[in-house]
Amino acid sequence: MTFTADQIPGYRAGTWKIDATHSEVGFAIRHLAISKVKGKFEDFDATFVTGENPLDSSVTASAEVASVNTNEKNRDGHLRTGDFFEAEQFPQLTFASNGVRVVDGDFKVDGELTMRGVTKPVTFDFEFGGFGEDPYGNYKAGFTAKSVVKREDFGLTWNAPLEKGGFLLGDDVTITIDVQAALVQ
Secondary structure, three states: OOOOHHHOOOOOOEEEEEOHHHOEEEEEEEEOOOEEEEEEEOOEEEEEEEOOOHHHOEEEEEEEHHHEEOOOHHHHHHHOOOOOOOOOOOOEEEEEEEEEEEEOOEEEEEEEEEEOOEEEEEEEEEEEEEEEEOOOOOEEEEEEEEEEEEHHHHOOOOOOEOOOOOEOEEEEEEEEEEEEEEEOO
16 A cells, blocks of 8 residues: 555654653553453653654654552552562563554554563554644644553463452453654654
């Protein structure tokens, strides 16, 4: 498929830095087989490089594991242990893209996600929010990226059986990244 930058209103090639005050790196997992528990990482960073051709764009991103926040201190502490992220030995989650493509009109960002020392290929569904200038003259981009990963693929295998059958935690983790980024060059 041929794709050009002029097909995206406001698109500009360049380097973008994430605006952490207007962005969020979150996740959700099935809990007790009846609902979802959500969390986020409070400390994260990302750089995006948009190419003249949008399909030549790239991203590198990281999140500090110790900054995990599910609004429950005991659970957050447990997530930092060897049962889950093992934050002391593996202090960061990282993502580095290795390709952008369009499938049925939707953008996909392919790359390598590293969590707990395990690197696996992951594809994020990418949705542009748009481009525009903030009140301070900064040119901004907004988007959402979403992927579902199997936690056990990354060594996050801890679980607990439930009395009536099943397990405390689901297998799939939905990662949702809501981003506002500023053009820096």
